[in-house]
Amino acid sequence: MLGLLLALIPFLGGSFEEMGDIALIARQVHMAAEWDVLRGAYSRLGFFHIGPVSFYWMALVDYILPSAWFAEYSHYYQFSIAIWIANLGMGLAAFHSARKLELSLLTRILILLLTIAFTWHLGGHVLFSPWGPHLTIMPVLWFSMNLVRSGNGDFRALPGLAFAAIWILHSHAGSLIFLGPSLIFLIYLGYKLYRQEKLLTPGLTIPLIVGIVILLAGLSLPIIEAYQNDGGNLKAIMDYLSQNSTWRKPGKALVFMLSAMDGPFRMGFPLFSIISLGLYVWTGRKNLGPIEKQLLAISLILLAGSFYGALRTPGVLVPHLFDHLLTINALMLAINLRPVRDKIQPRLLSLLPANRLSDHNGGLSTNKGPGPFKTSGLLGQGWIAALLLLFSLLAGTARETSPPDSGFRPSGLLKLLEEKTDFSPNPDSIYRIALEKKHLAHWPGAAGLMLQMERRGLKACIEPPYQILFGPEALCEGQSNGTILIEPLPENPKMKHDNAVFYRNIQVQFRAD
Known part of the structure; x- marks a missing residue:
């Protein structure tokens, strides 16, 4: 993360002009700065995502950061830092x-490295x-852990669990189909604690109250929007759910989703999910501890919910619909590799000098639950942390962190209009941006x-239906x-409008007009 930030710093003073989805998000962040937005980003399914929590966060950071650091009329990098x-x-x-x-230190490192690997294709x-x-x-990884x-x-x-749930819910309307079952799983775990008389403890009250307040605050925003706008966005979501009749072939949808989870290693058929399943059947089901199995359970709940969403999503399935499962794929694989690592670790440790790693329990907990990574003390862990930090810095600074740029400059277009047409910018005027339906590709x-x-x-x-x-x-x-x-270029330049x-x-x- 630090390496990525270092790679971004040289671009901060430049001007990047947002287009498409990012431009629409930037408009909503501006509305958030004026406390005037209660819904999320637009969805291609005819409604908006549920909430604006990320918009208010970006508006806050944009307000705090000195404007002198950034180009005039450009806020993309402020939002990027947020x-x-x-x-x-x-x-x-x-x-x-x-x-x-x-979870052992090696398991945590493996989750980190696999996360980097599975998200590599998305760019720095x-x-x-x-x-x-x-x-x-x-946030999905944090949600699962919490x-x-x-x-x-x-x-x-x-x-933290409540905040992660609200962030995910506001950013991704489809998350409803796995957040609900996740809540049921949490209630099940809570019932087990109750049976063990470990639920109603003094340490529950304050975190529970804070979590409920976070949930109520996050849920209140879309509810207020619905109240103010005669049903508003929530009504649009319910209308979509009631009218959607899409049912995909389960086999194809499952293969597509599991393949998308492989990120840059995607080959058209599932790879790492099959490896995880094979490792679990081979050794994990007998050697994984209760915590690890619960992490796998919540991962499967997220997968099942996302799979149902894939079955019901109209139009073309695209990999980014499953980006939230990339870290879950890393989590499942890292957990299922732990028993395998325990089997081969004693052989590896036997090749190392005895004074470098403790021979106690083979250097790692070999019981059926996760345990801490045993080293010769802070020195061993310090070396691991230093090497990981160095790798992360090098990997981050080597990435291309500038945003995708199409070369389209709306400011250049405005300047052309002012120079070549009768367009004369007037703050007191209202300008209608017109786009025919058949030219939707230019939105x-x-x-x-x-x-x-x-x-x-x-x-x-703008005019309907672009609302x-x-x-x-x-x-x-x-x-x-x-x-x-706005229209496409005519085939014959002589057909240019006056x-x-x-x-x-x-x-x-x-x-x-």
């Missing part, structure tokens, strides 16, 4: 929870990305154009002062 901080915090918290669960910018599918990668901690009587994990440029206009103090609006992308607050109300029409400009692959015409 998401980096969130991922760093939740990632560190996840591995802290793994230590509290007494993924942990800076405010895009919904990327926002859930680290749920098992809470279910085993470590109630200090309850506030990312329209989103970037609207964002740059608003950052320059101009007012822009499903931009939000109902972006709809034009009454008469506008001018229309900016008062229009060509920019990259589009023709943009300005008409005074």
Whole structure:
């Protein structure tokens, strides 16, 4: 993580102009800065994701960071730092929870290395990305760890569990199908504690109250939005669920999902999930401890919920729908490798000098539960930590952390309109951005154009049905002062409209209303 931040620093003073999804998210972050947004990012299924918690977090960090560090009219890197901080915090918290669960040091290192491997194909910018599918990668791992901690009587994990659940829910509406079953699993673990008379303890009260407050605060935002807008986004979600009749072939959907979990190693058929299953059948079912089996259980619940979502999702299945399972794949494989490691470790240790590693229990706990990694003390663990830190720094600084850039500059388009047409920016005017349905493919440029206009103090609006992308607050109300029409480039340049400009692959015409 630190290496990635170091790799990003040289870009901070540059101007990156958001397009498409990121431009729409940037508009909502601006609304959050004015306490004026209660729903999440748009979804291609005709509704918005459930909540805006990530928008308010980005708005807060953007407010705190000195504006002199960044280019004018560009806020992408402020948002990137906010998401980096969130991922760093939740990632560190996840591995802290793994230590509290007494997963061995080698298991924790393996989870980290596998997470890096499975997310490598997403690019170095993924942990800076405010895009919904990327926002859930680290929180899902933290959620899983905290749920098992809470279910085993470590109630200090309850506030973190509640926050992780709200973050995931707000960022990914489809998470409802696995967060609900996860709650049932937590209740089951709580019932086991109750039977053992370990539930109603003095340490439960305060964490439980804090967790409930976090849940209520997070759930209240979409409920308030629904109350203010005659059902609003929650009604749109319920309408989609009631009208959706999609049922995919289970075999194909399962293979696609499990293959997507393999990240850069994806080969069209499941690889690491099959390896995990084979390892569990071979040795894990007899040698894994209760904590490890519970982590596998919550992982399977997340997989089952995501699989149901794959069955019911209309349109083309795409790998990013399952990005949140990349860390879960790493967790399952690392846990199932632990008994195998215990079998081969005594042979490896026999090759090492006796004064470097303790021979007690073969250097690792060999019981049927997870145990700490036994070294000769802080020196051994310090070497491991130093080597891991060095590897992480080198891996991070070597990554390309700049965001994907299409070369489209809405600010350049605005300048062309001002120079070549009758468009004269006026803060008191309202400009209608028009886009015909048959030209829907050009909406990312329209989103970037609207964002740059608003950052320059101009007012822009859109016509139906584009409120499903931009939000109902972006709809034009009454008469506008001018229309900016976006169309594809004509095949014959001589067919250029009057008062229009060509920019990259589009023709943009300005008409005074």
